[in-house]
Amino acid sequence: xxxxxxxxxxxxxxxxxxxxxxxxxxxxxxxxxxxxxxxxxxxxxxxxxxxxxxxxxxxxxxxxxxxxxxxxxxxxxxxxxxxxxxxxxxxxxxxxxxxxxxxxxxxxxxxxxxxxxxxxxxxxxxxxxxxxxxxxxxxxxxxxxxxxxxx
Amino acid sequence: xxxxxxxxxxxxxxxxxxxxxxxxxxxxxxxxxxxxxxxxxxxxxxxxxxxxxxxxxxxxxxxxxxxxxxxxxxxxxxxxxxxxxxxxxxxxxxxxxxxxxxxxxxxxxxxxxxxxxxxxxxxxxxxxxxxxxxxxxxxxxxxxxxxxxxxxxxxxxxxxxxxxxxxxxxxxxxxxxxxxxxxxxxxxxxxxxxxxxxxxxxxxxxxxxxxxxxxxxxxxxxxxxxxxxxxxxxxxxxxxxxxxxxxxxxxxxxxxxxxxxxxxxxxxxxxxxxxxxxxxxxxxxxxxxxxxxxxxxxxxxxxxxxxxxxxxxxxxxxxxxxxxxxxxxxxxxxxxxxxxxxxxxxxxxxxxxxxxxxxxxxxxxxxxxxxxxxxxxxxxxxxxxxxxxxxxxxxxxxxxxxxxxxxxxxxxxxxxxxxxxxxxxxxxxxxxxxxxxxxxxx
Numbered sequence: 001x002x003x004x005x006x007x008x009x010x011x012x013x014x015x016x017x018x019x020x021x022x023x024x025x026x027x028x029x030x031x032x033x034x035x036x037x038x039x040x041x042x043x044x045x046x047x048x049x050x051x052x053x054x055x056x057x058x059x060x061x062x063x064x065x066x067x068x069x070x071x072x073x074x075x076x077x078x079x080x081x082x083x084x085x086x087x088x089x090x091x092x093x094x095x096x097x098x099x100x101x102x103x104x105x106x107x108x109x110x111x112x113x114x115x116x117x118x119x120x121x122x123x124x125x126x127x128x129x130x131x132x133x134x135x136x137x138x139x140x141x142x143x144x145x146x147x148x149x150x151x
Numbered sequence: 152x153x154x155x156x157x158x159x160x161x162x163x164x165x166x167x168x169x170x171x172x173x174x175x176x177x178x179x180x181x182x183x184x185x186x187x188x189x190x191x192x193x194x195x196x197x198x199x200x201x202x203x204x205x206x207x208x209x210x211x212x213x214x215x216x217x218x219x220x221x222x223x224x225x226x227x228x229x230x231x232x233x234x235x236x237x238x239x240x241x242x243x244x245x246x247x248x249x250x251x252x253x254x255x256x257x258x259x260x261x262x263x264x265x266x267x268x269x270x271x272x273x274x275x276x277x278x279x280x281x282x283x284x285x286x287x288x289x290x291x292x293x294x295x296x297x298x299x300x301x302x303x304x305x306x307x308x309x310x311x312x313x314x315x316x317x318x319x320x321x322x323x324x325x326x327x328x329x330x331x332x333x334x335x336x337x338x339x340x341x342x343x344x345x346x347x348x349x350x351x352x353x354x355x356x357x358x359x360x361x362x363x364x365x366x367x368x369x370x371x372x373x374x375x376x377x378x379x380x381x382x383x384x385x386x387x388x389x390x391x392x393x394x395x396x397x398x399x400x401x402x403x404x405x406x407x408x409x410x411x412x413x414x415x416x417x418x419x420x421x422x423x424x425x426x427x428x429x430x431x432x433x434x435x436x437x438x439x440x441x442x443x444x445x446x447x448x449x450x451x452x453x454x455x456x457x458x459x460x461x462x463x464x465x466x467x468x469x470x471x472x473x474x475x476x477x478x479x480x481x482x483x484x485x486x487x488x489x490x491x492x493x494x495x496x497x498x499x500x501x502x503x504x505x506x507x508x509x510x511x512x513x514x515x516x517x518x519x520x521x522x523x524x525x526x527x528x529x530x531x532x533x534x535x536x537x538x539x540x541x542x543x544x545x546x547x548x549x550x551x552x553x554x555x556x557x558x559x560x561x562x563x564x565x566x567x568x569x570x571x572x573x574x575x576x577x578x579x580x581x582x583x584x585x586x587x588x589x590x591x592x593x
Contacts, residue, residue: 005397009406009439013413016435017420025422033501053513057504072500072517079518 036064036071055113055127056106063105067091067098081137102139106131152325157271158281160323161264164223165282166289167317168230168257171250172201172473173290176362177298177373178306185306186243190363190485197359198477199247203254205470211258212463213336219266219329219459224321226259231317238310258466260317261286265462270329275458282462283448284391286469290354291384291440294362298377334456339464342587343451346404347465348472349580350443353411355476356573357383357436360484360566361418361429368562369424370533379426379433386437391445400446400453404584407443410435412577419570424559439577444469450587476576480569488565492532495561496524499534499554506553507546516541520554534558 034040040061057071064071069091077087081095088098107128114124130139175182175196183193215222233252240246268278300308358380365376397403414435421428448465455461503517519537526532538551 002398002402005402005406006409009409009413012435013409013416016413016431017416020417020420020422020428020432023422025417025420025428033497056514070497070501072497072504075504075514075517076496076500076521078514079521 033070033072036061036069036074051113051118052123052127055109055119058112059102059106059109061105062108063101066101066105067093103131106139152322154271157323157327158268160320161223161267161271162281162285164227164317164320164323165261165264165285166292167313167320168253168261168289169286170289170293170296171253171257171313172197172204172293172470173358174293174297174309175306176294176359177366177377178301178309179363180367181301181306181373182243182246186246188243191481192243194359194477194481195247196250198474200250200254200257201470201473201477203251204258205467205474207255207258208262208463208466208470209460210463211255212262212460212466215259215263215266215463216336216457216459217331217333219263219270219331220324220327222259223263223267223324226256226261226263227317227321229253229256230260231256231314234310234313234317238307238314258463261466262459262463266329266331266457266459267324267327269458270327275452279449279452279458279462280445283445286448286466287387287391287440287444288384290358290444291387291437292381294358295377295381295384298362298366298373298380302372302374302377336457336460337455339461340451340453340455340587342583343447344464344468346408346580346583346587347444347447347451347468348475349576349583350408350411350447351469351472352476352479353415353472353573353577353580354436354440355473356415356480356570357411357418357433359477360480360569360573361433363484364563364566365426365429368566369426369559371426379429382430382433383437383440386434387441390438390441394442394445397442400450401584401587403442403446404450404587405581407439407441407446408577408580408584410439411443412439412574414439415570415574415577419567419574421563421567424556424563443580447584476573480573483572484565484569487568488562491561491565492524492558495557496521499557502553502557503550506550508544508550509546512541516550532558 060071060074064074067074069087073087077083084098085095088095091098110119110124110127110131113119114121119127179193179196182188182196183190186193211222211226215226230253233249233256236249237246237253240249265278265282268281269275272278272281297306297309300306300312362376362380365371365379366373371379394403397406414432414437417432417435418429448462451465451468452458452461499520500517503513503520506513508516516537520534523534523537524532534554535551538547541547
């Protein structure tokens, strides 16, 4: 049969692609990023560091929800004032709006954590002071990890 | 000198010149870093060679048909000198310029070689088979040879090794008499050459993108990647031994194009980011390569004279196809890479924030990873760098593996569209193959 090689080649090609699709090779979807406005499951915490982490992540969720971005985008923008400005431009907002949302988010998260007994008076006062009074660049340093001085 | 020895040396010259269309593929990441250029720019090391070869092939064939031996000698000398210039290039512009010189010499050498082989073998048919197979082997073995040389001796050695090898082929023309064919050249076989163009465009994905995926995407060493991609030439060589028994040139060409399309489509839907997923698709592409390129070259030259001019048309078609493939597929790939990298970065940040590493290090890690990604510009970033100065704890190792996996999946997916588009190019070749078959039937 003259066309037999064409039939065999077609069968091999279809079987190869079909088997790869069956093994899961279709399209790429990155691991899902959670909605910052949806409540997250409560986490067991031990030690001041972990409790402060919960507060900071809750603050990131609050702020991201207000701004309509993901928590991850916001966290990556906390690297510097320039990165924050880039996010503001991307979201068509001013730096002042972003700064207000950031401070308000942190204050709400601190109040909530204090109400639930997650952090004590001292940590709550220090974080509250940072949220309300610190200049933006210093506040970003606190959020980036300089918060260890609160231990 | 025996006919066998002359055939081997002329075949070596053809293989060297046509290997150059893909030989630097595995060296591209090193060249990119050496001259600090980006992916779309570094692709010109390949594109310039193929573009000039495509443009120069037919004029070179007209020159070669009148004086085949001098044309072979001049072409070889130009090719060798330009190869040395490539190896010693001090800037990216000089490298690309020298690549153009290589292509001009290569065009003259390859076209003249067809008449030399006819004189050595005595028959057109046998000469065409040797000429076509030498070209297929050169193009297919190129990436592997280039990868091994890049890792062992540096990318410059690819070109520096070529110069003496090219000069060695001149021994083949010692006291060789070739009678020029002076009949007027007829029109080229358009369907067969168009099919060659489309198939060659598709093969660009296999030879260029696959290597980029292995080396730049999955961080496999150039030498190891060179070994991995030898699956294709090995399959092509094995296939060439029994290809003629499978039927007419049109049937072989169509079967090969379908297998190439299947292999490329499978590379477009890879289920994982491990090299062994590429082996079976490479086998399909290699068998298709062995079936198609020789069959289409035979089809393009069948019953046409002078062979050297029509051989020039096939070289022009093949390398124009490579250029089309590079210009079409590279921007699609880089755009997809940028898009997927952004999405992977967000997913990676989520992985860091939800990980078990010490809480106060999370923001720092997330931002270090971001810094690595930004610093990589349009190259594929290596996020492991962000973990180099961090504790060797299980929590950090788990997070590092998760981030690497997230990025690997994003990078692999960025190659998906170009591979699928290349598969369509291979399938599109079925149309001119069918037209060519009807022409023969009539």
